[in-house]
Amino acid sequence: MSKSENKVASYAIIGFGNIGQALATAFARKGIEVAVATTRHPESFASDAAAIGSTVIPKAFAEAVKADIIFLAVRFESYPDVAKALPTWSGKTIVDVTNAYGVPVEQLEGQPSARVVAKAFTGAKLVKGFNHLVASVLARDPAVHSGRRVVFLASDDDGAAAEIGALAENLGFSPINLGGLSEGGLLVQARGKSWGQLIFKDLVNFG
Numbered sequence: 001m002s003k004s005e006n007k008v009a010s011y012a013i014i015g016f017g018n019i020g021q022a023l024a025t026a027f028a029r030k031g032i033e034v035a036v037a038t039t040r041h042p043e044s045f046a047s048d049a050a051a052i053g054s055t056v057i058p059k060a061f062a063e064a065v066k067a068d069i070i071f072l073a074v075r076f077e078s079y080p081d082v083a084k085a086l087p088t089w090s091g092k093t094i095v096d097v098t099n100a101y102g103v104p105v106e107q108l109e110g111q112p113s114a115r116v117v118a119k120a121f122t123g124a125k126l127v128k129g130f131n132h133l134v135a136s137v138l139a140r141d142p143a144v145h146s147g148r149r150v151v152f153l154a155s156d157d158d159g160a161a162a163e164i165g166a167l168a169e170n171l172g173f174s175p176i177n178l179g180g181l182s183e184g185g186l187l188v189q190a191r192g193k194s195w196g197q198l199i200f201k202d203l204v205n206f207g
Contacts, residue, residue, distance in 0.1 A: 005006065011167075012037060014082055015073035018135035019097055020171070021052065023071055025139045026171045037064030039081075061085065069093045069167065076100045077132040083120035090123030093160050099199075100135025101190035108126045111170050112189050114154070114181045125160035128181060129153040129168070131190045132199045141172070146173035147206035152198055154185030174205035 010150040011027065012035040013020045027034040033055045038045065042058035049056045065085045065162060066068075069092070074082060076098040083089075100113035108116050118126035131150050132140065142149035151173045155161040161177050168175035178184030178198075 006132045008193045009163075009167075010066075011071070012059070012103075013071040013073050014038070014061070014064060015071075015075075015078075015097075016048070017073070019053035019131075020071075020073040021048065021137065022051050022135040023073060023097070023130065024049065024056045024098060026041065026142070026173075029057050029141065030171055031055055032170065033057060034065055035059040037061045053075040067092070069095065071095045071097055071165070072117070073097045079117050080120055083117075083122075088123040092121075092124045094118075094121050094126045095126045095130060095164055096126055096128045099131055100203075101191050101195065102193055103190075105192050107184035112181050112186055114185060114189060118181070119157075122158060124156040125155070126181075127153055127155040127157075127160050127164045128185050128188060129164055130174075132157075132196070133202060134200065135200050142174075144174055144204045145206075147204040148172060150174050150176055150203040151204050152176050152178055152188045154178040154181050154183075154188060156180050156182075164183050 013023050016036050016038050035057050046058045047059045050128050096114050096117050114128040132152055151168050153161050153175050165175040187196045189196050
């Protein structure tokens with residue numbers, strides 16, 4: 001891992017709709033501090049953040065993007081606006097939680113949506129993940145009977161995939177690495193008006 005052993009990685013969730021709040025709930029459940037931000041003033045969603053837990057910290061957008069690991073939980077069409085926030089995202093890991101359902105394949109130049117997002121975040125390592133579950137399921141306790149709810153991860157950077165896999169484990173999930181964005185990653189990416197085969201699959205690992 002690129003982070004020094006003495007430095008604990010900082011986390012932020014950009015987007016505080018249903019998915020952003022579900023992710024914040026997962027962090028709060030484990031008492032892990034996470035910043036949450038939108039383009040609105042943080043006071044406008046402070047009460048919603050407080051209702052989730054004391055470790056969910058509303059911040060201004062410009063402050064939140066300083067985090068080491070950033071969950072991109074906005075509508076797919078909003079990713080370019082987020083990407084413009086910094087001239088370089090070097091040293092950061094972006095977790096792409098967006099779904100490009102309904103976006104014409106031609107608009108994505110035939111590329112997987114996560115590849116298009118990765119290109120916008122210059123210098124960052126990108127992991128596609130946490131996007132295959134609907135918000136109501138993602139928000140639930142991932143401990144199911146004696147198993148753990150599965151989250152799928154895909155990345156062209158093995159180190160970044162391992163980093164987010166370890167975070168998923170800390171949040172109580174069972175991460176499964178699908179490989180590269182253009183290989184196994186296609187199983188969790190929408191193309192046009194078709195969903196990847198693993199989207200919406202609520203699986204539990206009892207291993």
